[in-house]
Amino acid sequence: MRGGSRGNPAESWIQAFPAFAAALGDNPQRQAQRERALAAFGELGLPSTRLEAWRSTNLGTLEKRMPPAPTGHAPEAGLLEKAKTQIALEADRVGEASLRAVFIDGHFCSSLSSLPEDESAIRVLSIRPESPTPVAFPQGYGELAPAKRDAFSALNEAFTPGIEVLEFGEGCEIDLPVHLVFLSSGDGRLNCPRLHVTGKKQSRATLILDFLSVPDGENLVSSVTEIFLEERAHLDCVVAERESDRTVHIANLQARQGRESGLRIHTLTLGGALVRNELGVELADLGAELDLNGLYVGSGDQHQDNHTRVDHATPRTTSRELYKGILADNARGVFRGLIHVRPDAQKIDSTQSNMNLLLSPGARVDTRPQLEIYADDVKCSHGSTIGKLDEEALFYLRSRGLSPSEARAMLTRGFVAEICDALPLESLRTAITELVLEKLSACVHPGGEGVA
Amino acid sequence: MTSENADLKRMAEEDYKYGFVSDIEADQLPPGLSEEVVRLISAKKEEPEWLLAYRLKALARFSEMLAENGEPGWANIDYPAINYQDISYYSAPKAQVVLDSLDEVDPELLRTYEKLGISLEEQKRLTGVKVAVDAVFDSVSVATTFRAELEKQGIIFCSFSEAVKNHPDLIRKYLGSVVPYSDNLFACLNAAVFSDGSFAYIPKGVRCPMELSTYFRINSSGTGQFERTLLVADEGASVSYLEGCTAPMRDENQLHAAVVELVALDDASIKYSTVQNWYPGDKNGVGGIYNFVTKRGACRGKRSKISWTQVETGSAITWKYPSCILQGDDSVGEFYSVAMTNNMQQADTGTKMIHIGRNTKSTIISKGISCGRSQQSYRGLVKINPKAEGARNYSQCDSLLLGDECGAHTFPYLEVENPSATVEHEATTSKIGEEQIFYCLQRGLSEEDAVSIIVNGFCKEVLRELPMEFAVEAQNLLSISLEGSVG
């Protein structure tokens, strides 16, 4: 990706880096790694809309209100107290977890976290400044989201307080979800959480990446997650983005799947002023199966951009992708979904569907489903629809006694049901569905002009 | 199957049917692009001052664009940068033609068209299905048939150069009004150096009684072809227009950068059909035409309709997006396309449907067939502007892969800014069905015939949009282009 910004507006971050690094006090190896990433960031600059991949998402407003660079200090006690309240309010709604780890502004917060006693199933091997040297880097670290490829991965690598490493042990089956909470505690901060997940052979787990912020906090979150699934590993990964509607979140999640592994990623974008999900999965070995579910619900002036890339790198791999969007008020939704089939990757089965509902005159959506196919023995399809609620269905419901707003609400809920129903674990499904319905009620206004 | 494959391979290596070179003395400018060349072209055509000024403006913009950004980089095609100084921008058969009198046409030229299956002589005698033909040889229009008959109804159908002389007001009014000279690099080049092309005007309320047709032929070596077509259908008028193209086999790449502008006023309809069979280069990708064409129609009037149908089998590289600007309320845009690529061909083609007026409707049906080592992309934009209340679009893009070394890619862009719009897009990519082929073989068909009928079936939705006499030609072309691709 070539950078497109003229006169780097992120200059201040680069200048603030030495102070950040000094405060953090990393070992020389990590320090060098950060510096390389910072150099890559300087070279790439923030992407502009002249880049095809950023055609529909303008970071112009971000450039005008750039938060200062992180200080490198862990959050103070006062913030911790506030965060506790926040977590009690929000994170607990997602329910019981076999492990909960809370990161405040990217810093691990042990007092709010509960780690499992038995490490055979879930191991936390994070690399933080206080970790002993030399640091054992997890296998594959940085391969899927290298700093040199895009500016935000570079930014993340330079400024992340630590690399959170999570491993699901070989053959383990974890019944309760693992709940990782990433909270932006302040206002006007740059937060760079970094996560590395490995599902060992035949492991089976559910992971929630829960992004929260204090109400009204205006922050930039640049998160990077790399997921590696070994042979026959299965992972359900739920990404819940429910930060304040002043947050800018650039979320990069990249995964590589081994032989006969199964990965399901559910991305729910509810909050944020501007959210960009950069989601890429490489189906790297025979028999890998991938399910991508996505839901974006925008109201007010929210801008929600989902960029997915499914890379069928080997034969006999399967992917299914379904993204749905509901845009109300002046919200804008963007979907770009690429299915890539490499040469000789035969016997591929891949479907992709993107459906959008526009609820008000100011709402808009840009969608770009894409197929790039370099092998012939494939079955690939994509479909995309954009429209309003079905008038025939509205009439049907009204003829059974429902008011127009009840009918609209019911149809809108019906529209998202397919995504919510696919969520893992009943308790989680119930909890997340509730979050979605709350957000929907903010979109479907009673009387809803221009909807019926 | 192997022996059949060998047969097919042999057939594939047969010559491109239209690859002959006609030995006609040509009046050709030396290679090079400059203000002087543009002035020379304009002078040869005895053009008015305003047209020269237009050309020069375009040339200046072209140089700027080339210096700033080079050639458009976004398409999924790959070729070495073109040296615009190596191309000759004007080539005309020396024996000049007095139009409407075929007797004076160079007999070699007439024979060329006979070989192409377009007998200009025949045209005079044909009864029943009538097609008025404007033949463009290299850069110059050589003959337009049936003119007198059309004139009775007030229809103007002539070469572009003649139109400049005889209908300057119409040309001045509409030239560049749909594709501005600065639209893109190739349109800009065309505006600077276009040599000829066709012009048609259908007056108010007239339904053109016959198909209008232009046949393009690049003959001379080292030349480019830069023709310009302008069709205007006045209120309530309707016309069907056909376009065909061929070129000799040469191991050089020749540039074809045409511009087509269509204007439909209230209740007018234009159907524009193309069978593009420029020389595609040999099986190793040597030679062939670079077909970099800008085609756009403006549905200016209420209830107007523009329909593009294209069958693209030729050219080394195709870069082409026939588009509709749906300005008038209730106007309709359609795009039906079959693109087949074989060997080393590359095609990046599709359409743009820009919905501006209320209750505008568009339909896109695109069928791509990739064989050999070719790469093909569908690229299309559907844009619903905020004011386009009640707009609807339906798009369907299917790709068929024959062979494991080719690629098929689909890049639709859907941008919707009005909540009352309904936009639907569907696409599939798959290989040709083994079961289907087996079924045909079991019923006694050869593999080649089996593939051919399956491909024709795959394209049926598009082929049936073609006028009769073109549909047959298109089916034959598909079969020829398929040869050697089974396996």
Added chain:
Amino acid sequence: MLDIQNLHASAGDTPIIKGIDLHIGAGEVHAIMGPNGSGKSTLSNVLAGRPGYSVTQGEINYDGKNLLEMETETRAREGVFLAFQYPVEIPGVGNSYFLKTSLNAIRTHNGLDELDAMDFLALCEEKMKRVEMPSDLMSRSINEGFSGGEKKRNEILQMLLLEPKLCVLDETDSGLDIDALRVVANGVNSLRSPDRAMLVITHYQRLLDYIVPDRIHVLADGKIVRSGGRELAGELEEKGYGWIGQTE
């Protein structure tokens, strides 16, 4: 119960109904027959208040009230039920959830308490038996993936649950095999009562063998051209609709 006077109505801008007078008293079952395009479906759509249909002249009085002044859902809550010719598929919305919401909206409107989930399920199960509907259809989305017969049974099930005062059945027999037709007709017949009126719209006489009407009206080109007793159906069956035109 239903009193239609000099009704003229258009679908979009096209006039379809050109002067209909029709009186259906409580306890009566009337049938409307007629060839395609005669205005049968337009009449049912006007009664239910479908958007896109406009009444250009005339009045409809329902149970002492002006029907045309009511919103679609108000008509439903007041007891007007239209069994759709083409029931709509609504993915994602559970059939059972939808029926409960609908029933409670109508109950609330009529000053009754809402039913809780348990009571609703019990009621539902009883009614489902009557239309021989498999129970898994309740947990699926509204009409999604239902066969033609299942969709029509679902319509009748809704009718049984909601217990409307005026039932309008729009070509409910279309696409049904003989078994399904019998089930549907039994459901409808079980609802016949002295305080309920029914309007059965159909193209064929077949349905009227099962649901025997008190009166039959023949609609042609937007007008009622013949009215009579049940024997009229037999005549139509024998002579076809062409005969209507000839007798005029």
